Amino acid sequence: MKSDIKLIDYLAVRRSIPAFQMCEPGPEKAEIEEILRLASRVPDHGKIAPWRFIVYRGGERARLGEELLALALETKPELSEEMIQVERARFTRAPVVVAVVSKAGPHIKIPEWEQLMSAGALCLNVILAANASGYVANWLTEWFAYDERAYPLLGVGPDEKVAGFIHIGSTTFPAIERPRPELADTVTWVGGEG
Numbered sequence: 001m002k003s004d005i006k007l008i009d010y011l012a013v014r015r016s017i018p019a020f021q022m023c024e025p026g027p028e029k030a031e032i033e034e035i036l037r038l039a040s041r042v043p044d045h046g047k048i049a050p051w052r053f054i055v056y057r058g059g060e061r062a063r064l065g066e067e068l069l070a071l072a073l074e075t076k077p078e079l080s081e082e083m084i085q086v087e088r089a090r091f092t093r094a095p096v097v098v099a100v101v102s103k104a105g106p107h108i109k110i111p112e113w114e115q116l117m118s119a120g121a122l123c124l125n126v127i128l129a130a131n132a133s134g135y136v137a138n139w140l141t142e143w144f145a146y147d148e149r150a151y152p153l154l155g156v157g158p159d160e161k162v163a164g165f166i167h168i169g170s171t172t173f174p175a176i177e178r179p180r181p182e183l184a185d186t187v188t189w190v191g192g193e194g
Helices: 007-013 029-039 060-075 081-088 112-132
Strands: 051-056 096-102 136-140 161-171
Touching (some): 029 051, 029 096, 029 112, 051 060, 051 112, 096 112, 112 161
Antiparallel strands (some): 051 096, 096 161, 136 161
């Protein structure tokens, strides 16, 4: 995106890169702050910012992997060596992982559903802003996004939910296109001519 590509051209080829295909360099703190500033420009009925970010960098990513592995082994003590390594690497596949945390809840005017959709829009905007900054990104929700035992480890509060973990970094792999749905299968037309 840093090559002055037009937004419409970018949207025609936008795709995520798998987290396990990411490598250094990742964005520095100032770049991350700019990515998050840009990403925050999402629809937000009532201007209540029903979400927040948690940025995981450096050695903390490996520590989190070990703690998540311990939780995984509590549930499935028979994990294969391959899956043990997968659990360990959850946060070290990319140089930076950003959690988008939904703070959606009851509100006098704003339905909770709209607050949740704002957090989802925020996830996509983090990807778009990371790409515009010259990085690749991927939005993942892993098992620990839904396992509240992991929330204290991740810094997620008891009244919050994880909307997604956005992995950000660089890659040496080519972006491979995947099948996309046909519009005829996903669009219903109501009214209008032709």
